[in-house]
Amino acid sequence: MASQTLSRTKPALAVAVLAALLIGLASALAGGDVTSDTRLSQQRDSRETRSDEQQAEDWGLLAEDWVRYRQLQQGPLGVYSPNLDPLTALGIEARNDEERQRFAELQVRAESARVSKELAYQRAYDQAWKRLYPTLQIVTxxxxxxxxxxxxxxxxxxxxxxxxxxxxxxxxxxxxxxxxxxxxxxxxxxxxxxxxxxxxxxxxxxxxxxxxxxxxxxxxxxxxxxxxxxxxxxxxxxxxxxxxxxxx
The missing domain is CATH 3.40.30 (Glutaredoxin)
Structure with a gap:
């Protein structure tokens, strides 16, 4: 009688153990998905942060300057002039004379560098035109x-x-x-x-x-x-x- 009871108990125990294992595996997989999603989100946020830092560096700005520029673009300035460059936007909305002077100097340096590059390219363009089409009037x-x-x-x-x-x-x-x-x-x-x-x-x-x-x-x-x-x-x-x- 006892052996018959034990015989009936073993299959039930096996089913319970199997169910527990399946539940644990599902939980682990779900946890893995959450961890994976979190990791991807963190990586994406990290890329965006690095992108902002790089853009600020490109303009010679501090990280906090770029944050303020983003904020300005979400306000009235962004509506009136949505494509205004960061230096001009920050200069127009400067909070004091010292800040205004800093952005003005940054913009003068940036525009000087840009104009030098453009003039160099214009000279190369003119030379290329004369070499390729010597009998035609140059297009500026x-x-x-x-x-x-x-x-x-x-x-x-x-x-x-x-x-x-x-x-x-x-x-x-x-x-x-x-x-x-x-x-x-x-x-x-x-x-x-x-x-x-x-x-x-x-x-x-x-x-x-x-x-x-x-x-x-x-x-x-x-x-x-x-x-x-x-x-x-x-x-x-x-x-x-x-x-x-x-x-x-």
Missing amino acids: LTAAANSSPTRLQGNGRLALFIEDNCMACNLQVKKLQAAGRDFDLYMVGSDNDDARLRQWAQRVALDPRSVRERRVTLNHDGGRWGSLGVAGDLPALVREVDGQWQRQ
């Missing part, structure tokens, strides 16, 4: 309108009057570009010097594609600014409204 990366009537004719587009060596003018151009606006630019006091206009366009990183597609035009002022009768200093962003030129 930027364009300038040389002649047009002194009186500015309104066409519904924005007109931006600027002058060389004007930080406020450069910032206005950056804002318009960042917002994707079309406009006609006129340099006051350029003396019809095409090279001066092109060099200025390179310094402010004017998008060459916008110029080629005529979404942005580069022009010498040729007395137009004085003929508009609009008060105030440069830069001046204006549009003709009901026959009158008004600041925008």
Whole structure:
């Protein structure tokens, strides 16, 4: 009788042990999945952190500067100028004179390095064109309108009057570009010097594609600014409204 009871108990015990093993294995596998997901998430966060640090380093910024830039891009500045570069954004929103001066110096150094590279490439481009197509007129990366009537004719587009060596003018151009606006630019006091206009366009990183597609035009002022009768200093962003030129 006892042997019969023991015989019936052994299969039940075996089933219980097997069930426990299966439950333990499932739990281990589930735990492994959680650990794996956590590890992947940590690795992804680590990559993003390194990416932010690298981007900050590319601009000569501190990690906390990059955090503030990200925060600024989530506020009104990011709405008005979503593609504004970090140095300009941080400079505009500087919290004191010392911070403003630091970002200004960083931007001057960065733009100086960029212009040097662009001029070097422009020289290489010019040489390549002359070597490959010696009988054709060279195609430049930027364009300038040389002649047009002194009186500015309104066409519904924005007109931006600027002058060389004007930080406020450069910032206005950056804002318009960042917002994707079309406009006609006129340099006051350029003396019809095409090279001066092109060099200025390179310094402010004017998008060459916008110029080629005529979404942005580069022009010498040729007395137009004085003929508009609009008060105030440069830069001046204006549009003709009901026959009158008004600041925008």
